[in-house]
Amino acid sequence: MRMLAWLGRMGLDVVRGAGALGLVAGRTVLALPRLERRELARALVQFGHDSLPLALATAALAGVIVVLQAGLYIQRFGARAFLGWASGYGVLWEFGPLLLGLIMSARIGARNAAELATMQVGGQIEGLRGIGLDPFAILVAPRVVAMELSMLALSTFTFLVAILFESVAALLTLGLPLRVFYGTFADMLSPLDILGGVVKTGAFGLAIALLSTAVGLSARGGARAVGQAAASAVVRGCAAIFVLDFLLTALLAGWMA
Amino acid sequence: MSAVLSFFGAPAVMLARTVRASLRDGVPWRESLAQLHELGGRSVWLVMSGMAFFGAVLVTIANSQATRFVGNVAVLGPAYFELLIRELGPVMSAMLTASRAGASHAAELSTMSVNEQVEALEMSAGDPYADLVAPRVVAGVLGVPLLSVLGTVAATLSAVAVAGYAFGVDGRAFMDPRYVDGWDLLAAGLKAVGCGLYIPLAAAVAGLKARGGAEAVGEATTAGVVAASLGCLLIDFTVSLAFQLLRL
Numbered sequence: 001m002r003m004l005a006w007l008g009r010m011g012l013d014v015v016r017g018a019g020a021l022g023l024v025a026g027r028t029v030l031a032l033p034r035l036e037r038r039e040l041a042r043a044l045v046q047f048g049h050d051s052l053p054l055a056l057a058t059a060a061l062a063g064v065i066v067v068l069q070a071g072l073y074i075q076r077f078g079a080r081a082f083l084g085w086a087s088g089y090g091v092l093w094e095f096g097p098l099l100l101g102l103i104m105s106a107r108i109g110a111r112n113a114a115e116l117a118t119m120q121v122g123g124q125i126e127g128l129r130g131i132g133l134d135p136f137a138i139l140v141a142p143r144v145v146a147m148e149l150s151m152l153a154l155s156t157f158t159f160l161v162a163i164l165f166e167s168v169a170a171l172l173t174l175g176l177p178l179r180v181f182y183g184t185f186a187d188m189l190s191p192l193d194i195l196g197g198v199v200k201t202g203a204f205g206l207a208i209a210l211l212s213t214a215v216g217l218s219a220r221g222g223a224r225a226v227g228q229a230a231a232s233a234v235v236r237g238c239a240a241i242f243v244l245d246f247l248l249t250a251l252l253a254g255w256m257a
Numbered sequence: 258m259s260a261v262l263s264f265f266g267a268p269a270v271m272l273a274r275t276v277r278a279s280l281r282d283g284v285p286w287r288e289s290l291a292q293l294h295e296l297g298g299r300s301v302w303l304v305m306s307g308m309a310f311f312g313a314v315l316v317t318i319a320n321s322q323a324t325r326f327v328g329n330v331a332v333l334g335p336a337y338f339e340l341l342i343r344e345l346g347p348v349m350s351a352m353l354t355a356s357r358a359g360a361s362h363a364a365e366l367s368t369m370s371v372n373e374q375v376e377a378l379e380m381s382a383g384d385p386y387a388d389l390v391a392p393r394v395v396a397g398v399l400g401v402p403l404l405s406v407l408g409t410v411a412a413t414l415s416a417v418a419v420a421g422y423a424f425g426v427d428g429r430a431f432m433d434p435r436y437v438d439g440w441d442l443l444a445a446g447l448k449a450v451g452c453g454l455y456i457p458l459a460a461a462v463a464g465l466k467a468r469g470g471a472e473a474v475g476e477a478t479t480a481g482v483v484a485a486s487l488g489c490l491l492i493d494f495t496v497s498l499a500f501q502l503l504r505l
Contacts, residue, residue, distance in 0.1 A: 064498075069343075102352055107482075110475065235356055242311055
């Protein structure tokens with residue numbers, strides 16, 4: 001009986017969450033033509049420019065970690081020539097988008113949810129509606145657009161920095177010349193491999209922006225609700241990133257093979 | 258520069274104060290158990306489902322690399338299994354725990370300090386480090402290794418299932434522990450314990466610093482999660498580099 005009640009509550013939660021997400025997505029698309037330019041510019045600076053140090057630090061760490069791990073197999077199998085390809089493939093397809101998504105979900109998703117929840121709890125969103133302004137055009141659509149643009153721009157920098165750090169780490173720990181690293185990298189990777197990473201990053205950015213704003217707008221209660229909304233946005237963002245990662249990998253790998 | 262210093266220094270100071278306070282006052286074991294439930298029990302579904310999807314991705318990538326060069330995923334399987342045990346299992350589980358537990362710790366502690374409940378605790382002769390931070394640290398050090406074991410198991414099982422059903426290869430080749438030795442398990446354990454120690458400390462640093470209103474709670478949550486995730490990556494990097502330099 002308790003199991004049944006639990007299942008029912010889970011089902012209702014899922015339906016409610018999907019409905020809220022769909023509603024936010026739909027109203028955001030409708031609000032796109034009337035989107036507030038100044039808010040968009042502010043969000044672009046905040047999401048894109050201000051996240052640059054964090055994104056680059058993550059990229060550098062991811063690149064070095066991938067090479068350190070690949071080094072184990074390189075020493076075991078003696079396949080030094082493959083390192084450029086293997087580590088490039090790892091970063092472009094998997095670790096670059098995944099780690100950038102997780103870090104940005106923590107930074108931007110939590111902040112979006114907290115800001116919107118504060119406004120919702122404080123009645124400011126009701127106030128906007130009261131004076132005839134659409135909160136989706138002012139608050140949500142600029143964030144979604146800015147998040148998407150920032151993620152796409154950051155993914156480029158992430159990949160460049162990660163590959164740069166990979167080649168230097170390969171030179172320092174394994175003594176692999178840069179010429180060999182970039183040689184196999186250029187020979188065995190196609191431009192389509194870069195596209196895979198960019199598509200993933202873009203999808204993660206959209207998921208983080210929509211989920212965090214939906215969570216923030218549905219916050220009810222007092223000050224406690226703000227913290228809960230921020231925490232819940234991060235959790236849902238991470239869960240969505242892992243699910244999307246799987247779906248996109250299966251789809252793109254099947255399509256390219 | 259000062260940002261870098263405080264990123265590394267603040268958790269170290271927090272750890273020193275927590276250890277000193279809990280040596281003086283003792284760790285409240287009942288509260289530690291409650292925190293272990295909060296961190297472990299309530300993160301277990303997130304970690305296991307996230308890692309299951311991650312394991313499926315891992316075997317998909319192994320398969321697409323294998324079809325290009327060596328023919329069968331069975332050749333790459335053992336190497337990927339070692340990678341999962343040593344590297345991805347602990348770190349991805351820790352990053353998922355950082356998002357779930359780090360956010361809730363930071364939100365809780367910052368709500369308490371914004372509402373001046375921390376001052377109230379000090380007024381009634383309690384010590385916030387011994388009563389609030391120490392149980393969370395104990396829960397993290399015990400809980401994150403357990404969660405990373407569960408996450409690794411979930412990733413392995415889903416990888417085996419995907420290899421078997423989607424690619425039609427013998428999935429058991431993937432969980433071949435041919436290359437896994439004691440050093441791999443030691444590296445994985447060090448990463449999990451390090452992350453388990455770091456996540457509650459980073460969340461507590463961000464949470465106890467919060468001053469102001471509801472916005473401060475949101476900012477503290479963001480700062481706590483970002484510091485915890487980045488810290489997990491740094492710990493992973495440090496352990497991997499040390500093992501690489503020692504040729505283990």
